[in-house]
Amino acid sequence: MISDVLAAAGPPDLTHVNLVPFYDPKQEAAYREFLTRYADQMAPTFISFDHYPLASTQLRSVAGDPAVLGQFRTAADDGRRRLFVANRRYGAAASVTITVQAAVGAVEEFVPASGAYQPVTLTGAAFRVSVEAGSGRLFRLTGAP
Numbered sequence: 001m002i003s004d005v006l007a008a009a010g011p012p013d014l015t016h017v018n019l020v021p022f023y024d025p026k027q028e029a030a031y032r033e034f035l036t037r038y039a040d041q042m043a044p045t046f047i048s049f050d051h052y053p054l055a056s057t058q059l060r061s062v063a064g065d066p067a068v069l070g071q072f073r074t075a076a077d078d079g080r081r082r083l084f085v086a087n088r089r090y091g092a093a094a095s096v097t098i099t100v101q102a103a104v105g106a107v108e109e110f111v112p113a114s115g116a117y118q119p120v121t122l123t124g125a126a127f128r129v130s131v132e133a134g135s136g137r138l139f140r141l142t143g144a145p
Contacts (some may be wrong), residue, residue: 019047058083058141060101060125065094067131079143085129086136093133099126103143110138 019038039047058081062069066088071081087094100107100122107127108117117140120127131137 057103058101060099062096062098064096064128065089067094067096067129069098081141083139083141084136085131085139087131087133090134094131096129096131097126098129099124100141101125104141106142108140108142110140 019035035047038044058071059069068086068088070084070086072084073081083098085096085098102125104125107120107122109120110116111118120139129137
């Protein structure tokens with residue numbers, strides 16, 4: 001087993017492997033196979049994984065190229081939320097369509113050159129984001145009036 005090789009080569013301390021998160025229902029069977037192979041080959045004492053659900057009052061759905069989204073609030077918590085969209089790919093631009101919940105009244109994008117937020121036009125409740133390779137973009141979501 002791989003776990004025996006690692007144990008023989010390394011210190012006796014517990015090593016930590018964190019599994020990648022999974023969110024694509026179309027790939028569920030492949031992910032289950034990955035987890036089964038991991039458990040069979042590594043024989044871990046425990047399994048660690050991250051889970052970042054997009055359940056929020058601001059976002060309804062995200063579609064398109066691979067991206068990482070983070071939602072934040074300011075320390076003062078003025079009710080507005082920040083949304084950071086990062087391209088997971090380092091070799092190609094990403095295009096992502098984000099659909100917001102009805103509770104979102106406005107979306108603005110931070111423009112580093114001006115240091116200010118600019119309004120984003122919503123089509124229905126959605127907006128499209130193009131993110132350069134290995135880069136990210138910051139948005140501010142404001143509640144409906």
